[in-house]
Amino acid sequence: MKRWLFALLLISTTLVLVSTGALSTPLRLRPVSRTSDYVRPELPSEMLPLHDIRLQSRQGKVEQVHLSVLRYDRVVIGFLRDINDLPNTELPMQATLRYGTNRSSLDHEMVLNARVYSGMQEYNGYLWNPPMGAPTLNRSQVAELMNTASWAEPWWYVYSNTTVADIPENHSVAAIYNNPSALYQSPLVFNAKLDNLQPRTTYYYDIDGEYTGNFTTLPEPGIADGPMTIGLWADVGQTNISAMNMEYMLKQVNPDFVMLHGDLSYADAYWPRWDTWLRLMEPLMSTKMHLWCKGNHEFNSGNENNVAYMFRFATPFKESESPTFEYHAFETGLVHVITLASFARFDNQSVQYRWLMRALERVDRTRTPWLVVQFHVPWYCSVLGTGSRLLMREAMEDLLYKYGVDLILVGHVHVYERTYPVYNNQTNACGAVQLVLGDAGNREGPSLPFIDPQPSWSAFREGSFGVGKLVVYNHTHAHFEWHRVACEYSNATNCVTPGDNSAQARVPSDSTWLVRNTTQCPNRLMPTQRV
Incomplete structure (x- = not known):
């Protein structure tokens, strides 16, 4: 290991000297442009359409698995369950995660509780010229989404403004507070904090028998056991x-x-x-x-x-x-x-x-x-x-x-x-x-x-x-x-x-x-x- 590091140090130092021209023997180096001559198209890239196969829900199964590192020995496994289109299924408010260093014998187990959050999705002018990732809708589609005649509370009319054209998007307050389709409900959100992990060790995990994965932990602070x-x-x-x-x-x-x-x-x-x-x-x-x-x-x-x-x-x-x-x-x-x-x-x-x-x-x-x-x-x-x-x-x-x-x-x-x-x-x-x-x-x-x-x-x-x-x-x-x-x-x-x-x-x-x-x-x- 010491020989390897010493050799690397010599190589690295030489590279730095070459790049700064500090060698005793002058080198003929081709001038390097500080601005690339690469030309990229200036047009924006298109968002993937919502029907793309890579974006589809697993219909209540474990999905959206992601890892967050908190310390070299502490990792959070986050995942979600999308039940929004499954109104008649039992509410799975808990999930079980098993993990360990042996793929065939996961000797640690955690029972996790779900959380959810909500957000507003205003039906207004943004939806036919959206600055966000929403699908573009035409004005008639927006008007249909905002048709509150059968269910809106009478009080919403106090928000009408006679100085503004009486078009559907100006009544968006009704959609905000009364229209269920204007409210986003997140999937069930789970976060599992795995603690006291061993450094530089591969861990395997299983979530409710539906999803399996693995990750390798990081070295302790101060440990240089390789690049x-x-x-x-x-x-x-x-x-x-x-x-x-x-x-x-x-x-x-x-x-x-x-x-x-x-x-x-x-x-x-x-x-x-x-x-x-x-x-x-x-x-x-x-x-x-x-x-x-x-x-x-x-x-x-x-x-x-x-x-x-x-x-x-x-x-x-x-x-x-x-x-x-x-x-x-x-x-x-x-x-x-x-x-x-x-x-x-x-x-x-x-x-x-x-x-x-x-x-x-x-x-x-x-x-x-x-x-x-x-x-x-x-x-x-x-x-x-x-x-x-x-x-x-x-x-x-x-x-x-x-x-x-x-x-x-x-x-x-x-x-x-x-x-x-x-x-x-x-x-x-x-x-x-x-x-x-x-x-x-x-x-x-x-x-x-x-x-x-x-x-x-x-x-x-x-x-x-x-x-x-x-x-x-x-x-x-x-x-x-x-x-x-x-x-x-x-x-x-x-x-x-x-x-x-x-x-x-x-x-x-x-x-x-x-x-x-x-x-x-x-x-x-x-x-x-x-x-």
Whole structure:
């Protein structure tokens, strides 16, 4: 093992020297463009139709299985039962989960209780020109849905406004409060917290004899028993390219666990789209643990208000003494991850800021030297008019720089961009490398054009679909790759997105070594004592 690490260190150092031109013998290297010449179609991708076979309910059977990691020894298995179309069946308010390290002898058993939640689905103008994932309806269909003549209470007429045209959508208050079809009822939601698991161990599980799966736990903090691979993606959605990226993440990246930096389903309060998204993602999420982060599509798009996100996805906020599921901390192997909320107060008087100060003070850099932060909206991005979270950057960047954060992961803007180490809007060897990874397949289309000229802190940028792969090798060296997945439609021999200019459908189009230099950057040793 020591020989292997020493050889890797030599190779890694050589690669870094080559990339910076620091060898004693000059090399003739071809100039590398900092902006990719890849051209992606600017048209948005289509949401998968609701009749797609991958999105179908299992009619009361276990479905939408997904794994959330809370600690190296604590994992939550989430799953749902869709009984909405089964009114005459018995209400299965409990489920039994069995698990263990021997596939043929699952020696642990848990009985779980179900939860449900509801949401409003307003029948108004949005439905024939929807900004969310709802199916488009014409005006006559909306009027039919809102025909309340036979059952609406007389009081609803007080909401009519004589200054507004008397058309059905202006009476939407009746649909909101009285029309049963305007209310979404979630499937039965179950969450099983598995505790005291063994590190680096494969566990098998069975849910009511209807669904079986497995996952492998992570190493203890401070343990470096081999490379650890982390999958990175954001702004996923549910299009053909979302499905391709999911498959690529599972089979090609094959991570130890996955970090998703916000904007999951793009349901936008058309609530059934949360169910279709988790059905689509189940092959990956039922075997690879995720560490979640919320974005605007979990919060304010369609008045989501975190409801579906909070009920469905477990986060390690209790483990990290956070007052809310919105921000939290997690550590495994040589990596310490802090998740922040772009859509919660972040000024120095806020709870989030003060929790962050405490969380940074508690990092033990001798045990988990790699300090990684994820949130949704970028602080540095060279796309025109991206609306980057500059006020959050002004509030928190000094704090992250003080504690020597190595890597910042974000989404939101639908491109890929990697910065050089940056701080205070300038390249700085002791700042954090920031990765914008905001296009795993959502329906909204690319966020282009890029600003010209390219900012000095921008190392590489590409308007492409894809996912990220981060491999942590040791205390000082990690390697990152952006895998462009230019593939929206496929058959047995062909895999392309019509209109792009990629020679290959799937290719790592950018990569870099990340090297922690604590001599040059003593802030990467902060804090010097653990509180």
